[in-house]
Amino acid sequence: MKRRIRILIAKPGLDGHDRGAKFVARSLRDAGAEIIYTGIRQTPEAIAAAAVQEDVDFLGLSCLSGAHNRLFPEVVKLVRELGGQDIVVFGGGVIPKRDWPGLNEAGIRFIFGPGTPMSDVIAVIRENAPADAELAP
Amino acid sequence: MQPDPEMLVRGIRDRNQQAVARAISIIADRRPGWESLLDAVGKEPRTATFIGITGAPGSGKSTLADAITSFYRAGNRRVGIVAVDPSSPFSGGAILGDRLRMQDHAGDPDVFIRSMASRGRLGGLAPATAETAAILAMAGYDPVIIETVGVGQSEVDVMSVADVVLMVLVPGNGDSIQALKAGVMEIGDLFVLNQADRPGSDRLLAEVNAALRLSGDEDCLSRVFQTVATEGRGVPEVATGIDAFLGSLQSDAEKAASRRERQFLRLVNLAVHDMTDEAFEAYRKSGCAPTEGGTSWSEAVRVATGFLDWLRTRPN
Amino acid sequence: MSFDEIDQKWVQGSLAKTLAKAPERQPAFTTPSGSEIRRLYTPADSRVGTDPVQYSERIGFPGTFPFTRGVQPTMYRGRLWTMRQYAGFGTAKESNRRYRYLLEQGQTGLSVAFDLPTQIGMDSDSPMAAGEVGKVGVAIDTLADMEILFDEIPLDRVTTSMTINAPAMVLLAMYIAVAGKRGIPASELGGTIQNDILKEYIARGTYIFPPRPSMRLITDIFGYCTGNVPKWNTISISGYHLREAGCTAVQEVAFTLADGIAYVEAAIKAGLDVDDFASRLSFFFNVHNNFIEEVAKFRAARRIWAGIMRDRFGAKNPKSWMLRFHTQTAGSTLTAQQPENNAIRVAIQTLAAVAGGTQSLHTNSRDEALGLPTEDSVRLALRTQQIVAYESGVADTIDPFGGSWAIEAETDRIESEALEYIGEVDRLGGMIAAIEAGFVQKQIQDSAFRAGREIDDGTRRIVGVNCFQMENEVEPEILQINPETEACQVASLEAIRKARDNDAVAAALAAVKDAAVSGANLFPPVLQAVSAYASLGEICNVMRDVFGEYREEVVL
Numbered sequence A: 001m002k003r004r005i006r007i008l009i010a011k012p013g014l015d016g017h018d019r020g021a022k023f024v025a026r027s028l029r030d031a032g033a034e035i036i037y038t039g040i041r042q043t044p045e046a047i048a049a050a051a052v053q054e055d056v057d058f059l060g061l062s063c064l065s066g067a068h069n070r071l072f073p074e075v076v077k078l079v080r081e082l083g084g085q086d087i088v089v090f091g092g093g094v095i096p097k098r099d100w101p102g103l104n105e106a107g108i109r110f111i112f113g114p115g116t117p118m119s120d121v122i123a124v125i126r127e128n129a130p131a132d133a134e135l136a137p
Numbered sequence B: 001m002q003p004d005p006e007m008l009v010r011g012i013r014d015r016n017q018q019a020v021a022r023a024i025s026i027i028a029d030r031r032p033g034w035e036s037l038l039d040a041v042g043k044e045p046r047t048a049t050f051i052g053i054t055g056a057p058g059s060g061k062s063t064l065a066d067a068i069t070s071f072y073r074a075g076n077r078r079v080g081i082v083a084v085d086p087s088s089p090f091s092g093g094a095i096l097g098d099r100l101r102m103q104d105h106a107g108d109p110d111v112f113i114r115s116m117a118s119r120g121r122l123g124g125l126a127p128a129t130a131e132t133a134a135i136l137a138m139a140g141y142d143p144v145i146i147e148t149v150g151v152g153q154s155e156v157d158v159m160s161v162a163d164v165v166l167m168v169l170v171p172g173n174g175d176s177i178q179a180l181k182a183g184v185m186e187i188g189d190l191f192v193l194n195q196a197d198r199p200g201s202d203r204l205l206a207e208v209n210a211a212l213r214l215s216g217d218e219d220c221l222s223r224v225f226q227t228v229a230t231e232g233r234g235v236p237e238v239a240t241g242i243d244a245f246l247g248s249l250q251s252d253a254e255k256a257a258s259r260r261e262r263q264f265l266r267l268v269n270l271a272v273h274d275m276t277d278e279a280f281e282a283y284r285k286s287g288c289a290p291t292e293g294g295t296s297w298s299e300a301v302r303v304a305t306g307f308l309d310w311l312r313t314r315p316n
Numbered sequence C: 001m002s003f004d005e006i007d008q009k010w011v012q013g014s015l016a017k018t019l020a021k022a023p024e025r026q027p028a029f030t031t032p033s034g035s036e037i038r039r040l041y042t043p044a045d046s047r048v049g050t051d052p053v054q055y056s057e058r059i060g061f062p063g064t065f066p067f068t069r070g071v072q073p074t075m076y077r078g079r080l081w082t083m084r085q086y087a088g089f090g091t092a093k094e095s096n097r098r099y100r101y102l103l104e105q106g107q108t109g110l111s112v113a114f115d116l117p118t119q120i121g122m123d124s125d126s127p128m129a130a131g132e133v134g135k136v137g138v139a140i141d142t143l144a145d146m147e148i149l150f151d152e153i154p155l156d157r158v159t160t161s162m163t164i165n166a167p168a169m170v171l172l173a174m175y176i177a178v179a180g181k182r183g184i185p186a187s188e189l190g191g192t193i194q195n196d197i198l199k200e201y202i203a204r205g206t207y208i209f210p211p212r213p214s215m216r217l218i219t220d221i222f223g224y225c226t227g228n229v230p231k232w233n234t235i236s237i238s239g240y241h242l243r244e245a246g247c248t249a250v251q252e253v254a255f256t257l258a259d260g261i262a263y264v265e266a267a268i269k270a271g272l273d274v275d276d277f278a279s280r281l282s283f284f285f286n287v288h289n290n291f292i293e294e295v296a297k298f299r300a301a302r303r304i305w306a307g308i309m310r311d312r313f314g315a316k317n318p319k320s321w322m323l324r325f326h327t328q329t330a331g332s333t334l335t336a337q338q339p340e341n342n343a344i345r346v347a348i349q350t351l352a353a354v355a356g357g358t359q360s361l362h363t364n365s366r367d368e369a370l371g372l373p374t375e376d377s378v379r380l381a382l383r384t385q386q387i388v389a390y391e392s393g394v395a396d397t398i399d400p401f402g403g404s405w406a407i408e409a410e411t412d413r414i415e416s417e418a419l420e421y422i423g424e425v426d427r428l429g430g431m432i433a434a435i436e437a438g439f440v441q442k443q444i445q446d447s448a449f450r451a452g453r454e455i456d457d458g459t460r461r462i463v464g465v466n467c468f469q470m471e472n473e474v475e476p477e478i479l480q481i482n483p484e485t486e487a488c489q490v491a492s493l494e495a496i497r498k499a500r501d502n503d504a505v506a507a508a509l510a511a512v513k514d515a516a517v518s519g520a521n522l523f524p525p526v527l528q529a530v531s532a533y534a535s536l537g538e539i540c541n542v543m544r545d546v547f548g549e550y551r552e553e554v555v556l
Helices: A019-030 A044-053 A068-081 A097-105 A118-128 B005-013 B017-028 B034-043 B061-074 B098-105 B129-138 B157-161 B174-182 B201-214 B235-249 B252-286 B297-313 C003-021 C052-059 C092-104 C143-149 C168-181 C198-204 C211-228 C240-244 C249-269 C274-280 C291-312 C341-355 C375-390 C405-427 C431-436 C439-457 C485-499 C502-518 C523-531 C536-547
Strands: A006-010 A034-037 A058-063 A088-093 A108-112 B050-055 B079-085 B094-096 B111-117 B144-147 B164-169 B190-193 B224-226 C082-087 C109-112 C160-162 C191-193 C235-238 C281-287 C325-329 C360-362
Touching: A006 A019, A006 A044, A019 A034, A019 A058, A019 A088, A019 A118, A019 B094, A019 C439, A034 B098, A044 A058, A044 A068, A044 B017, A044 B111, A058 A068, A068 A088, A068 A097, A068 A108, A088 A118, A097 A108, A108 A118, A118 C439, B005 B017, B005 B034, B005 B129, B017 B034, B017 B111, B017 B129, B034 B129, B050 B061, B050 B157, B061 B079, B061 B098, B061 B144, B061 B164, B061 B235, B079 B094, B079 B098, B079 B129, B094 B111, B098 B111, B111 B129, B129 B144, B129 B157, B164 B235, B190 B201, B190 B235, B201 B224, B224 B235, B252 B297, C003 C052, C082 C092, C082 C375, C092 C109, C092 C143, C092 C375, C143 C168, C143 C485, C160 C168, C168 C191, C168 C211, C168 C523, C168 C536, C191 C235, C198 C240, C198 C249, C198 C431, C198 C439, C211 C235, C211 C249, C211 C274, C211 C431, C211 C523, C211 C536, C235 C240, C235 C249, C240 C249, C240 C281, C249 C274, C249 C281, C249 C291, C249 C405, C249 C431, C249 C439, C274 C281, C281 C291, C281 C341, C291 C325, C291 C341, C291 C405, C325 C341, C341 C360, C341 C375, C405 C431, C405 C439, C431 C439, C502 C523, C502 C536, C523 C536
Parallel strands: A006 A034, A006 A058, A034 B094, A058 A088, A088 A108, B050 B144, B050 B164, B079 B111, B079 B144, B164 B190, B190 B224, C082 C109, C082 C360, C109 C160, C160 C191, C235 C281, C281 C325, C325 C360
Antiparallel strands: none
């Protein structure tokens, strides 16, 4: 039997809009993942430490305040420094398309804009999960 | 990718966060190489104190864990925390949210927090909680705080893992009073009456004291503490109480003996868990199990009783 | 009494009084085809509920209890609602330029958006502020920024709404200090501070202190403003953000009014007389696309609040019974897909807010699901209000949908369901206890999750998102924040810290601390501190030391 996929859903910065992050967390729980949820107002340092200590497979970052270009790459950098080499990072929130290439380059592999169906998010997670991990069968 | 257990053990001793985290995963998920890693962890003599925290939902277990951590950090001790949340019985997924209430230590490299899903286990802990705590101890975290699921069922597993168990109760919570009546008092070594700034806290104190006296504890005052965990009030007293409890109870030799016994008990538990899983699967496939489902605790007990009867009477 | 008699009573009473004071915008109102639009349609016109006793108790007349049809006797025939676009970004200088542009375009009130560090009481050079300075609003650190923000704006003539909560006292003090320097007395100033901390714990997240000291800051503001800034709306009790977080229309009404109850109780407990402050309470609601439910929601909210204030709190002054509110169109209904469709959504929502009797309105821009709005988008949003005001005709008769069977039935439904929720909150020990127990958050999250799932599985249709989609959409141009903003702001803060009289700052901050500890009203020492150019972060840090900080507790 495969183990369950572990995902950290985190909100870096000062933005308090957590409706999307919570919706994603709950939907992924219902899809069978183990979700670590840390709430709003997280520093990049705290998020990186949580991702590594929790040994997650995925790290989802949500930001609606426009601070993503500064905060997302910072989180990725710190995660890698702490040894979280294989953690797949994805992002969501109000992120203009023109920012996507830069974020992709900084290691945010996938970006989900407003209105993305959950089935798309789940598909990406299934496709990129480690071989020994799965969502609900 | 097969990890090298020796390298992992070295990484744990070197306090490398990633190595510690991965070692926990390997054992918790039974990933390849878990047996030898478990052996290595089991051989390690443990000196760290394991503090269990249990209590009803909403009683403030995580907040108390956070406040206790602050207290030990002020004394420059490195603190490990294992926090267990329930897995969904429907999807098998889980939302592990205890970390959210431990934000004072987010990003502090001397605090290691690991969230675990109960994965169907009923005793209040996740299947590899004890091993996780042992790995944290090996990495120099002392104390290690173990927080149970807290869904209001009798969470007895923590007794066999922790050196001292804090039972958290809050005023005006029907479950707490229920707990007193149902005899769950036996789980707690110390009683933390949290949210002591709320109405009804004095009544709760009187009730707990009465319940303890009834069970023959004359010196109950040294086992009951009032806290306001959100403000850290009463926490130093709890820490002192933990030390007093551990000190007064046993000599070092006794402690070591009891610890060995508990460790072995844990291993037996683990084995029983695995074997029961298998056996229960067989029971379900045997055609003897009731087919209609249910939702209540009493129905579950009825199914479990049927299972045990079946175990006793089955041919091999 | 016959229906005509009670109708006449109103015509000769409060209507006549108002008309004598303030005539309507036009001598007569007519449809484009030339027929007369009456001031008000009543059961006599619609044959709905012609029992005069029932009518006057449940529906009544505008400007009279229970205000179902509106809070003023002439409503928009007297004066249109205030068109108030929420705006602010980057530095004070850039925002000031946008305000002046909006006023030139015919906007009638200001509404200031602050950036997140300001909303959370942090200076721009705080490590936590990194990346957030000037992003969702304007960055304000000291009085110097506030002076630039309102440069050349006539503070004695425009009213200003400030979306500021946890540090509301500090920002209002800065506003008063700017006016003071220009010789405008505080007693002349009109506007609103949001100052609604409870919804921050529930949904919006810009809290600083724990609930108890936060409530004290609010009642200190009530206390100070009653005597010194009498025209200021000292709180804007907000359902907007609860709705954005995903609650239903009923929950929006219920939890907002339950918050209102908590503030009134706190103020009474702090020794204030209900009729001294109640008329300065204002509300802030969301408006969504479901036209009938939304119109009914506003009417139900007014009716419930009037009853609460008169019967539960024993307020005597009819002004204390009135629920006056600002409305903003729903940000959460805007889609990133086919963003031009958002202009249509905003138009429908505008119509609902006006039909619901709002006192002021912000219309969102079509591109806000993508980023900050451009000047062109903001202008279109303002034009939407102007078209509804001057061309649609809905402003020419009062409560035009009142008496519609559907609207009245919805009003009744929302009222009774909201009262049930309010009762539940009461049983839990009031709003603060309900928030601490996670009750309110859970209700909202469950509604949000249900809505999300319905959109996901297609049972709730969103045009352009889960039906009528288009391939290869091109994203329109959106506003970019100048990347230098943060560095500029940090540099100017540093310059002010060097130039100001730092002894005076230290003394003023010590006085703030003394008041925080002693329980004396904090407003006077805070006003003193901002006048000495103490920064927002410095003042809030003093309070953090005394009050502690709130931490999020409830998960999912």
